[in-house]
Amino acid sequence: MADGLVLAKVTCHRGPVVVLENASLRVPSGGTLVVTGSNGAGKSTLLQLCAGLLVPQSGTVSVDGIPLEPARAEMLVRRGIRRACVFQQGGLIANISALENVALPLRYHADFLGLSETTIEERARFCLGAVGVEPASMSALPGTLSFGIAKRVAFARAMAIEPNLACFDDPDAGLDRENAEVVEDILMSYRNDPSITMVIATNHRALIERLGVAPHELVGGRVVRLDLLTMPPTSLV
Amino acid sequence: MGASVGTEQSPEVRGRPGGLVRGLGQSALEGSRFWFGCVRMVLFALRALAAPGAAARRAVLRVTMAQIYFTGAEGLPFVTATALVVGATIMIQVHVAAPGMPGEIVGNVLVTVVLRELAPLVTAIIVASRSGTAIATELGNMKASLEFVGLVSLGIDPVRFVVLPRLIAVTASVVVLEVYFGLLALVGSAVVALAFGTPDLVALQDGLAATLRLADLGLFAVKGVGCGALVAVLSCYFGFQVKASSTEVPRMTGMAVIRSVLGCVIYNFLVTVVFYALFPELSRPV
Numbered sequence: 001m002a003d004g005l006v007l008a009k010v011t012c013h014r015g016p017v018v019v020l021e022n023a024s025l026r027v028p029s030g031g032t033l034v035v036t037g038s039n040g041a042g043k044s045t046l047l048q049l050c051a052g053l054l055v056p057q058s059g060t061v062s063v064d065g066i067p068l069e070p071a072r073a074e075m076l077v078r079r080g081i082r083r084a085c086v087f088q089q090g091g092l093i094a095n096i097s098a099l100e101n102v103a104l105p106l107r108y109h110a111d112f113l114g115l116s117e118t119t120i121e122e123r124a125r126f127c128l129g130a131v132g133v134e135p136a137s138m139s140a141l142p143g144t145l146s147f148g149i150a151k152r153v154a155f156a157r158a159m160a161i162e163p164n165l166a167c168f169d170d171p172d173a174g175l176d177r178e179n180a181e182v183v184e185d186i187l188m189s190y191r192n193d194p195s196i197t198m199v200i201a202t203n204h205r206a207l208i209e210r211l212g213v214a215p216h217e218l219v220g221g222r223v224v225r226l227d228l229l230t231m232p233p234t235s236l237v
Numbered sequence: 238m239g240a241s242v243g244t245e246q247s248p249e250v251r252g253r254p255g256g257l258v259r260g261l262g263q264s265a266l267e268g269s270r271f272w273f274g275c276v277r278m279v280l281f282a283l284r285a286l287a288a289p290g291a292a293a294r295r296a297v298l299r300v301t302m303a304q305i306y307f308t309g310a311e312g313l314p315f316v317t318a319t320a321l322v323v324g325a326t327i328m329i330q331v332h333v334a335a336p337g338m339p340g341e342i343v344g345n346v347l348v349t350v351v352l353r354e355l356a357p358l359v360t361a362i363i364v365a366s367r368s369g370t371a372i373a374t375e376l377g378n379m380k381a382s383l384e385f386v387g388l389v390s391l392g393i394d395p396v397r398f399v400v401l402p403r404l405i406a407v408t409a410s411v412v413v414l415e416v417y418f419g420l421l422a423l424v425g426s427a428v429v430a431l432a433f434g435t436p437d438l439v440a441l442q443d444g445l446a447a448t449l450r451l452a453d454l455g456l457f458a459v460k461g462v463g464c465g466a467l468v469a470v471l472s473c474y475f476g477f478q479v480k481a482s483s484t485e486v487p488r489m490t491g492m493a494v495i496r497s498v499l500g501c502v503i504y505n506f507l508v509t510v511v512f513y514a515l516f517p518e519l520s521r522p523v
Contacts, residue, residue: 070389077392086496091387101405105391
């Protein structure tokens with residue numbers, strides 16, 4: 001992981017919103033980028049760009065020199081890029097259980113990840129247990145779970161793949177204190193793991209302060225570095 | 238098939254001078270986008286067939302088997318009932334329109350009408366209305382709830398994991414159900430013939446045997462594979478057309494069914510024309 005995450009001269013418009021305009025950005029390998037911005041500024045879109053889930057109008061997004069493109073999703077895993085994304089709405093597959101959701105990427109890439117069926121089952125259960133999902137909820141469909149539990153399942157799915165690129169969109173939004181603490185602990189462990197490059201979109205000041213990372217604000221198609229102490233952005237809550 | 242997919246010309250555009258030209262241009266553009274999208278989806282699915290990863294192949298196979306169960310096995314009762322009734326109805330019509338028609342001629346009618354035309358078409362319509370709607374709805378909801386983005390983030394190609402299994406399963410199911418429909422329709426006809434006591438079943442069997450050719454197997458396969466693929470591709474395509482709102486799902490589902498049925502009717506017609514052009518001797522009665 002020499003280069004880390006690199007956005008080079010990226011322009012991305014989504015409808016009337018100019019998310020990025022010929023902007024370049026680099027998150028060093030093992031580093032953490034925290035993006036803030038007012039509602040509708042395009043934080044989620046930037047996060048999808050960083051995760052390679054969206055193709056920009058111009059410019060390139062790469063990690064360790066490997067271009068991130070939605071059409072090359074499987075190739076990335078084969079080249080050692082293990083992504084984990086947690087979206088605001090979870091993004092869980094609705095017609096399979098929580099346990100199957102967590103096991104799905106492991107099963108799908110079992111040969112490349114060198115996992116046996118037993119290991120997959122054990123790891124999926126372990127990750128769900130680690131985020132406090134009760135065994136009874138493991139066999140439930142995502143639609144029957146509460147928002148907080150569904151979000152924990154999404155985090156368990158992200159953890160299970162043992163990512164080296166992790167993207168989280170408003171990770172603690174809408175969670176009660178107990179759930180938020182579980183999520184923050186995961187983010188802190190990722191923050192301290194030099195093998196994980198992480199991008200977080202949030203306006204939550206307490207989370208940013210706990211992470212101890214200088215946030216960047218997305219404004220007018222540019223990503224501007226902020227200093228929490230001297231220039232708190234108005235968008236932070 | 239190709240005109241104004243997903244959009245309709247507004248009354249303002251139609252009423253304005255030059256609106257017709259603009260409307261035609263828009264329809265042509267939408268049509269080409271539709272065809273390009275469908276062809277691209279098929280090409281990507283075929284490419285995914287050769288993609289590496291034994292574990293991924295196993296995962297795709299699991300989805301394929303589940304879809305075959307839904308489309309093929311669970312569709313059997315509907316196909317059974319429809320085939321028996323269609324076969325019986327045709328025999329009643331023959332009896333009413335041409336009482337005393339020789340069994341050999343009736344056998345010829347059954348092969349040309351039931352086996353060559355109705356079996357592929359009615360099967361495709363049943364599959365489009367059951368599985369096509371289910372696929373378009375499922376994919377539409379997946380698209381609206383960002384499940385495809387979730388799959389891509391996990392390194393899973395949605396075309397390989399979602400489209401390919403449905404393409405294989407629906408195509409295979411239509412071919413099998415089509416054969417099943419043909420056989421059951423003949424049974425339905427035979428039951429009515431037995432009830433009326435005419436035509437003679439042996440003569441009917443002779444008529445069937447005299448009319449059926451090896452080329453009919455080819456026709457069955459071409460029609461079954463084509464109709465199955467059409468239903469699968471169009472259902473997946475319209476499912477993917479949902480942008481962000483679940484309210485788009487029923488509209489796209491309706492579009493998928495209408496286009497699938499229309500596509501199968503046109504495809505069936507074209508294959509029949511080509512079939513008789515290639516085998517003119519089969520168009521003559523026994």
